Amino acid sequence: TACREGGTLVVLAKVVGGDALFGLLRATKKIDAALGTHYHGRVTDFYNYCWKQDLSFALAQTDVKGDRALRPSEQEDPDLYLRIVEERPEGIVVRGAKVHTSNTTHTNEMIVLPTRAMGEDDKAYAVSFAIPLATKGLKLIMSGYGSYTQRNPFDHPVSSAVKMTETLTIFDDVFVPNERIFLKGEWQFAGALALSFVEYHRLTAISYKLPFLDLLVGAGRLIAEYNGIEKAAHVREKLFWLASYAETTRALTHMACMKAVPADLGMMIPNPTVVNIAKHHFAAHFHQAFSHVQDLAGGILVTGPAVEDVQSEETGPLIEKYLKGKKGTSGKERLQVLNLIQDISVSDFGGYQAVLALHAEGSMEAEKLQLYREYDWRKALAFARKLARVEKER
Numbered sequence: 501t502a503c504r505e506g507g508t509l510v511v512l513a514k515v516v517g518g519d520a521l522f523g524l525l526r527a528t529k530k531i532d533a534a535l536g537t538h539y540h541g542r543v544t545d546f547y548n549y550c551w552k553q554d555l556s557f558a559l560a561q562t563d564v565k566g567d568r569a570l571r572p573s574e575q576e577d578p579d580l581y582l583r584i585v586e587e588r589p590e591g592i593v594v595r596g597a598k599v600h601t602s603n604t605t606h607t608n609e610m611i612v613l614p615t616r617a618m619g620e621d622d623k624a625y626a627v628s629f630a631i632p633l634a635t636k637g638l639k640l641i642m643s644g645y646g647s648y649t650q651r652n653p654f655d656h657p658v659s660s661a662v663k664m665t666e667t668l669t670i671f672d673d674v675f676v677p678n679e680r681i682f683l684k685g686e687w688q689f690a691g692a693l694a695l696s697f698v699e700y701h702r703l704t705a706i707s708y709k710l711p712f713l714d715l716l717v718g719a720g721r722l723i724a725e726y727n728g729i730e731k732a733a734h735v736r737e738k739l740f741w742l743a744s745y746a747e748t749t750r751a752l753t754h755m756a757c758m759k760a761v762p763a764d765l766g767m768m769i770p771n772p773t774v775v776n777i778a779k780h781h782f783a784a785h786f787h788q789a790f791s792h793v794q795d796l797a798g799g800i801l802v803t804g805p806a807v808e809d810v811q812s813e814e815t816g817p818l819i820e821k822y823l824k825g826k827k828g829t830s831g832k833e834r835l836q837v838l839n840l841i842q843d844i845s846v847s848d849f850g851g852y853q854a855v856l857a858l859h860a861e862g863s864m865e866a867e868k869l870q871l872y873r874e875y876d877w878r879k880a881l882a883f884a885r886k887l888a889r890v891e892k893e894r
């Protein structure tokens with residue numbers, strides 16, 4: 501409901517914090533049990549502080565990463581993954597940069613997590629903490645998309661009202677006090693901590709996409725009706741595809757919750773296999789959904805007149821006459837529906853959504869990797885062996 505009311509955008513400033521804190525609570529309990537550290541109490545204190553103050557969050561996990569084939573400590577420039585550069589009795593100093601960090605421009609706290617598993621040589625990079633956004637040395641370079649124009653709601657019915665912001669988030673020797681440090685060099689647990697957040701965040705990711713998919717289905721059907729093509733076989737085929745895509749994604753999302761698995765601390769986690777299939781299904785077909793809706797709309801998506809011409813006494817009536825669709829439709833209203841499709845799938849907002857679908861909350865390869873890890877191969881293999889009448893497990 502919040503996403504629908506928010507013009508398809510999620511209240512990420514709240515949910516991303518919950519996902520991170522749930523992951524941190526579980527992961528730090530394990531780290532403390534294994535190594536005798538005292539991180540869990542700090543996370544609990546931070547959790548209670550945020551809860552009582554009703555704070556909002558940015559979550560900085562993705563490092564700039566440099567050469568993707570190299571580990572953090574192997575990079576030519578040592579600052580391409582966030583690292584500890586100084587240890588003091590009262591805290592640590594960190595240097596490096598995270599990227600694509602949503603919400604940093606308008607939230608209270610930033611939680612920082614490692615982005616990947618680490619080796620022993622990467623010890624300085626195994627770091628997690630939380631700091632207020634207003635912290636000395638923290639520099640935010642905001643994304644440029646959508647910032648160059650004042651939008652009017654006729655040409656841009658959705659993106660004139662909503663916008664996401666991301667930053668290149670630079671830690672220029674930022675001090676973090678001890679009570680806000682949740683991982684400091686325990687490289688063996690960097691991967692587990694990264695994953696404990698992802699386990700929750702994949703469900704958030706896929707849940708908030710559902711209203712956008714419903715919007716694509718509705719917009720596709722609406723423009724088909726305005727264009728008078730809704731009964732054509734190929735149009736029904738495309739509308740079937742769109743509805744089926746949205747409902748399959750929804751069903752998988754619900755199933756990830758219904759088949760949630762119990763975890764430590766009495767918490768549940770979304771079913772790891774199903775939630776990754778859901779997110780992958782969504783991402784793998786998103787561009788096809790755009791393609792179908794754009795096909796139904798026609799080329800006027802990018803060639804249509806602007807609001808000034810619609811409002812002009814001279815050109816307005818011509819647009820009303822020449823841009824109407826099937827009998828009984830208004831040219832202006834048809835243009836409004838076309839503008840909706842243009843705004844959500846063709847404009848820079850549409851381009852943003854297309855890239856968001858592919859990469860945000862984890863690229864498709866990350867989901868495949870996770871599915872590969874979580875899937876119960878033994879059960880499937882045992883069944884195949886049995887029917888093949890071959891030897892027992894080798």
Ligand SMILES: Cc1cc2nc3c(=O)[nH]c(=O)nc-3n(C[C@H](O)[C@H](O)[C@H](O)COP(=O)(O)OP(=O)(O)OC[C@H]3O[C@@H](n4cnc5c(N)ncnc54)[C@H](O)[C@@H]3O)c2cc1C
Pocket residue numbers: 559560561562565568569598599600601602603666855856859860861862863865866
């Ligand atoms: C709109 C948006 C919002 C986001 N918000 C946040 C946020 O709030 N906080 C946050 O921490 N992150 C955020 N992200 C980051 C998101 O999680 C990453 O984009 C995603 O993990 C991919 O990382 P990348 O962009 O660095 O791309 P890359 O990792 O560079 O991926 C590009 C390609 O390289 C491949 N690749 C990468 N490494 C390897 C390798 N070692 N071997 C082979 N192939 C490889 C990938 O599979 C992919 O095909 C956001 C992203 C977007 C688009």
